[in-house]
Amino acid sequence: MLTYTIRRLILTIPTLIFISFVIFLIVKLSPSDPTANLPLTIPPEVREKIRESLGVNQPITVQYFLWLKQFFWLEPRIFLENSFGWDLGTANETRLISYATRSPVMDLIWERMPQTLWVVGTAYVVGILIAIPIGIYSAYRQYSFFDQAGTFISMVGFSVPPFFSGVLVIVVFSVLIPTDSFWWLPSIYDTTHRVTDWESFKFQFRQMIMPVMVLALQITAQISRFARASMLDNLNQDYVRTARAKGVRERGVVMKHVLRNSMIPVVTVIALGIPGIFGGAIITEQVFKVNGLGQLLIIAIQGGDVPMVQTLTFIFAILIVLFNLVADVLYGLLDPRIRYD
């Protein structure tokens, strides 16, 4: 297992390099000029100097390797310096600068990260916590009313895109319900809000309900179906009959024997879904005006902010590759029948 993990880890390097190159090429083909948004009063020769200082005039391979170096060598060191107070001699090196804001790209990303992680993370946990009991119960009572209703609701959850479910809950809870009502919820997520006491915690809770539930609906739809299918696979196995025959209580059979075995594929699906949920968060963040990574990406794309788009897209790619690896390794760890060596 360890050799397998190490082999896979080594294999991710060419994958990531290839993806980074693809992303770099696509974005670099963009005709957008980094100085286009500057005031018109800047004379052309100064404009050319600015371009030079941004490194746009260099050959594309040089730019690519510079970007790789900044992303994989300089930024981790800066991160270490900031978190542990060490001095690794990064003060004089040029960091990756955003065209739009002229501040280091990674600083902006670290700034936006908590909002996204907070909303996405909570939604994922909530979604899983709802999905797994539903999956277990629908499988245990297959074709019952609860199961049929669950199937229908998860089909709806699959089909209603977050940009409609989000708008729908805003219409219901922010527009139709009067503002002074208990059920009224804010439609705009206020990220400057700090939780200091009970009242502010209540506000934070209320403003998180809608974005979290919209994201959680999608997660629940997928994972509950998967948990159900996986439970059904196991419920008819011989070991379940043996357990019942030797007098294990029904509760013990389902919650211990069957559940543990059926959670193996579910856990891997949960791991595989994490990068996808960041993609979904791009839209949800746009609907509820959360200023997280997704919104940063949209603004960067609209503004032609090449370094920002490259870095953010690449971070999404890293997430996918990483969690694919995690899922494969988890599968091998949890299921002794799976051996990759």
Added chain:
Amino acid sequence: MTDTSLELDKPSRSQWWYVWVQFRTHKGALVGAFVFIFILLGVLIGPWLWPYEATAIDIRSRNQGPSWAHPMGTDQLGRDTLARVMIGGRVSMAVGMTAMFIALLLGTLIGVLAGFFQWLDGILMRLTDLFLALPLLPLLLVIIMLFRETLSASFGPEGGIFILMVSAIGITSWMQTARIVRGDVLSLKEREFMVAARSIGTRNSRMMSRHILPNVLSPIMVSATLGIATAIITESALSFLGLGFPPDFPTWGRLLRDATDFLQQYPERAIWPGLMISLTVLSVNYMGDGLRDALDPRIRGR
């Protein structure tokens, strides 16, 4: 005994008849198919029958609620929402189906090649893995942002963005089909009829067209159905984020985006396009579900 004689009296039916019989037993799929065909006909024929033009501005009857003259109301320029929803549906459906077709073509080609030729398998599957590792939504946004100007210049604003969107969605969603098809081809290759066909000297091209493609048709059809749903959602998501068709060119995602600006005053305006997207996708998903069951010979006849 009587049963057997009855069975024998029955005229022989084609395979597709049995698929249809099985499909009919799936209630959700049947309802889904009806809803889908209804929406499809509605967006195709509807604009001809409906007296209002989608782009006709009538400023005096702006911001109206639902009435007999305008069943879905009018927008801030007095344009009839029903007409816009129907025209928008045309675009969304066209994008969904064309993108699905491209994805299917690519996926089947790569899947069959990878499954059939051992020496291509490694490289094509690595390619599939690489594509699966790409962050699709951000990349789609980037691609559309970057190539919009160029294509609009050569094919006109609508045609250019249509080509761009369809090919971008198609190129980024063939991977699942390729994987499924490859798996099926690999297992087909071991079967006796394939060995028999090879032993009488059948050429590769004929093996593929005659023996492989008909046998992998069912997974392809299922992923085609589900592909429409994904493509429609992707198109709407892009339009919703403001990176789709030009503003005066309605699609469901675009209409939803425009409606969110008036959410406080006219909340019902956002419901219609959203409802159409959700209904279409839901019906397509149910159809795919039923088709999967109907095409599976193990389930058939149960």
